[in-house]
Amino acid sequence: MSSPAATPATVAKPHAFAPVFALLAPHMAELDRFLHGQLASFEPEIRAMADYCIDTSGKRIRPALVFLSGWRGPTTVTPDLVRVAAVVELVHLATLVHDDIMDEADVRRGRRTASREFGPTAAVLLGDALFAHALHLATQFPTTEICAAVADSTRKVCAGEIVQTLRRRSTNITRADYQRIVDLKTAELFRVSCFLGARLAGFELGYVEAASRFGRHLGIAYQIYDDLVDFFGDETRIGKTLGTDLASGKLTLPLLALLERLPATERAALTAELVGEQPPQLALRLRQMRELGIFAVVAGSVQAEVAAATAALGEWPGHAPTPLLLGLCAVLEAQVAALRPAPPEN
Amino acid sequence: MSSPAATPATVAKPHAFAPVFALLAPHMAELDRFLHGQLASFEPEIRAMADYCIDTSGKRIRPALVFLSGWRGPTTVTPDLVRVAAVVELVHLATLVHDDIMDEADVRRGRRTASREFGPTAAVLLGDALFAHALHLATQFPTTEICAAVADSTRKVCAGEIVQTLRRRSTNITRADYQRIVDLKTAELFRVSCFLGARLAGFELGYVEAASRFGRHLGIAYQIYDDLVDFFGDETRIGKTLGTDLASGKLTLPLLALLERLPATERAALTAELVGEQPPQLALRLRQMRELGIFAVVAGSVQAEVAAATAALGEWPGHAPTPLLLGLCAVLEAQVAALRPAPPEN
Numbered sequence: 011m012s013s014p015a016a017t018p019a020t021v022a023k024p025h026a027f028a029p030v031f032a033l034l035a036p037h038m039a040e041l042d043r044f045l046h047g048q049l050a051s052f053e054p055e056i057r058a059m060a061d062y063c064i065d066t067s068g069k070r071i072r073p074a075l076v077f078l079s080g081w082r083g084p085t086t087v088t089p090d091l092v093r094v095a096a097v098v099e100l101v102h103l104a105t106l107v108h109d110d111i112m113d114e115a116d117v118r119r120g121r122r123t124a125s126r127e128f129g130p131t132a133a134v135l136l137g138d139a140l141f142a143h144a145l146h147l148a149t150q151f152p153t154t155e156i157c158a159a160v161a162d163s164t165r166k167v168c169a170g171e172i173v174q175t176l177r178r179r180s181t182n183i184t185r186a187d188y189q190r191i192v193d194l195k196t197a198e199l200f201r202v203s204c205f206l207g208a209r210l211a212g213f214e215l216g217y218v219e220a221a222s223r224f225g226r227h228l229g230i231a232y233q234i235y236d237d238l239v240d241f242f243g244d245e246t247r248i249g250k251t252l253g254t255d256l257a258s259g260k261l262t263l264p265l266l267a268l269l270e271r272l273p274a275t276e277r278a279a280l281t282a283e284l285v286g287e288q289p290p291q292l293a294l295r296l297r298q299m300r301e302l303g304i305f306a307v308v309a310g311s312v313q314a315e316v317a318a319a320t321a322a323l324g325e326w327p328g329h330a331p332t333p334l335l336l337g338l339c340a341v342l343e344a345q346v347a348a349l350r351p352a353p354p355e356n
Numbered sequence: 357m358s359s360p361a362a363t364p365a366t367v368a369k370p371h372a373f374a375p376v377f378a379l380l381a382p383h384m385a386e387l388d389r390f391l392h393g394q395l396a397s398f399e400p401e402i403r404a405m406a407d408y409c410i411d412t413s414g415k416r417i418r419p420a421l422v423f424l425s426g427w428r429g430p431t432t433v434t435p436d437l438v439r440v441a442a443v444v445e446l447v448h449l450a451t452l453v454h455d456d457i458m459d460e461a462d463v464r465r466g467r468r469t470a471s472r473e474f475g476p477t478a479a480v481l482l483g484d485a486l487f488a489h490a491l492h493l494a495t496q497f498p499t500t501e502i503c504a505a506v507a508d509s510t511r512k513v514c515a516g517e518i519v520q521t522l523r524r525r526s527t528n529i530t531r532a533d534y535q536r537i538v539d540l541k542t543a544e545l546f547r548v549s550c551f552l553g554a555r556l557a558g559f560e561l562g563y564v565e566a567a568s569r570f571g572r573h574l575g576i577a578y579q580i581y582d583d584l585v586d587f588f589g590d591e592t593r594i595g596k597t598l599g600t601d602l603a604s605g606k607l608t609l610p611l612l613a614l615l616e617r618l619p620a621t622e623r624a625a626l627t628a629e630l631v632g633e634q635p636p637q638l639a640l641r642l643r644q645m646r647e648l649g650i651f652a653v654v655a656g657s658v659q660a661e662v663a664a665a666t667a668a669l670g671e672w673p674g675h676a677p678t679p680l681l682l683g684l685c686a687v688l689e690a691q692v693a694a695l696r697p698a699p700p701e702n
Contacts, residue, residue, distance in 0.1 A: 053515040055515075055522050056515060104484075108480050108481065108484060111480060112477040112480060112481075131458040132518060132522065134454050134458060135454065135458075135518040135521060136518065137484070138454060138484075138510075138517075139511060139514040139515060139518060141484065141487060142487070142507060142511035143511055145510070146504070146507040146510075146511055149500045149503045149507050151500065153500065154495045154497065154500050154503060157494075157495045157503045157507075158492070158495035158496070161492040161494070161495050161503075162492055164484075164492075165485060165488035165489055165492055168481055168484040168485040168488050171484075172401060172402050172481040172482065173399060173402075
């Protein structure tokens with residue numbers, strides 16, 4: 011990477027949280043230095059593969075949550091926060107490597123996935139090595155608390171991925187099922203990132219808990235936003251193919267809301283697409299979503315989670331991280347608004 | 357499992373260490389109870405899959421090393437040792453689940469692999485969940501020492517698997533490369549099992565180190581034995597297909613020794629089989645191994661490692677684990693001797 015410090019601001023793929031991240035340039039530069047320094051601990055054969063994964067111009071949302079939740083002022087970049095930011099990012103990268111094997115994804119963040127680049131076999135092991143290294147770093151704190159939190163979150167993230175995979179191509183999924191999957195596979199790592207940041211910065215337990223609740227709700231909101239992007243995003247800006255959830259039979263909230271509102275025959279047709287009996291009709295389903303106001307319904311769910319995240323910090327307005335974390339909420343809402351489709355033409 | 361206590365003695369597949377394991381029946385019964393008790397902490401969707409992996413009538417060699425290295429007498433089955441035995445076994449089971457995906461193996465221990473039973477996609481995640489749960493259990497000790505040792509070993513085991521996978525179908529492998537792969541993928545978990553057992557039982561650091569060295573050398577010896585079994589074993593007794601290393605282009609010590617001793621044309625032919633250009637000629641290669649005395653050469657390597665393992669404990673004859681651990685060496689040597697092929701018929 012030629013200019014690590016610039017990474018958060020100059021990624022090819024813009025993302026929901028980019029503006030708030032400008033604050034974090036020094037933190038992210040430290041994180042990049044730390045992550046690249048870790049490569050030496052990998053066996054030579056794995057080093058290039060790990061480097062490929064680390065150096066993906068990723069969004070680094072989870073590290074940002076660590077740094078913001080542990081915010082004590084703009085000039086304080088503590089080694090503890092950098093280390094734990096690396097831990098959550100490595101766990102996240104490991105899940106991406108394994109996800110991309112299962113999704114048979116070709117491209118992520120505008121370049122070949124590790125699975126395509128090195129083959130699925132090596133990718134399974136590479137993900138394992140990244141997980142193991144994350145846990146290894148987590149054991150370098152004085153107590154078992156950090157390591158225990160990370161191991162438990164990792165377990166939940168894996169569980170969420172499993173449940174989602176097992177439910178793929180199943181249309182017997184309720185909103186409660188969707189919520190549970192999102193809670194495990196996304197919100198948990200957001201939650202623990204906020205927990206670890208606030209905890210390591212030495213905030214009182216009440217605030218640590220508030221930050222954790224904030225992280226969980228923000229994680230749910232972010233996942234719903236991400237699911238909206240898969241239908242309403244701009245392919246060139248997002249850097250990945252749209253409509254993949256429909257094509258792979260993943261019943262996300264926009265699809266759930268559409269299924270609930272379609273007349274019986276169309277519902278049967280969409281079900282056939284989801285279970286893989288019929289080819290996906292992305293254009294048709296998008297038109298139906300527009301006609302039935304699905305965007306507004308799902309955006310309402312994002313807003314409800316953002317409101318819950320905001321409320322979690324309601325009693326702690328004076329703590330340094332609070333305005334920054336709330337800033338993330340505002341940015342996410344703006345990004346959701348930017349996805350809003352034009353009204354139907356008829 | 358109808359009779360957990362009987363598992364170690366009654367597995368369908370006999371293994372090198374079975375006799376010494378009779379001592380450990382109460383420990384293994386506790387371990388089985390503990391492992392099955394852990395199933396409740398998995399998400400409902402994963403529980404059956406995890407149960408399938410746990411309940412494989414496995415050899416439980418690594419837990420046995422924990423119990424024997426921490427031996428304080430036949431009636432002492434401490435919760436700490438049971439927990440850490442579960443940790444090393446879960447790490448091992450996770451690597452098996454991921455290995456079987458990559459090897460496209462159908463059968464392990466006489467039944468379908470997790471990858472065949474649940475599909476490779478679920479198997480990737482199941483392995484992850486088992487890893488994460490192992491680390492989660494490792495964080496339940498008062499200090500980070502146990503968790504750090506387990507995370508570091510897990511990282512090395514993954515590294516060993518990666519290196520082996522990357523080298524598959526390569527014939528440019530030296531004995532030093534083989535040694536390094538074995539050290540990482542097998543000996544490390546044997547080593548840490550002995551380390552953890554001795555450490556948690558409260559033995560002095562000199563003994564803990566001696567037990568660790570013992571474990572490492574025993575692990576190397578065991579892996580070489582296992583590689584011998586793939587050529588000289590009895591298919592019905594072993595419960596898996598023979599010749600898989602030749603077929604999959606895995607250059608183990610018997611094949612390395614054969615390559616070194618074959619005349620140039622035959623060497624080129626074997627190389628073509630290893631890289632996958634020609635179908636494997638198992639019967640021919642076995643005959644050549646017999647003619648060239650490969651068994652004795654490789655068995656000599658096992659003996660050298662057993663001697664090193666024995667020497668590691670040389671200064672500690674009076675410690676309770678010592679005679680039991682040395683008993684494992686004797687059993688392994690006997691099992692190797694039992695593989696010795698009949699002399700060539702000419």
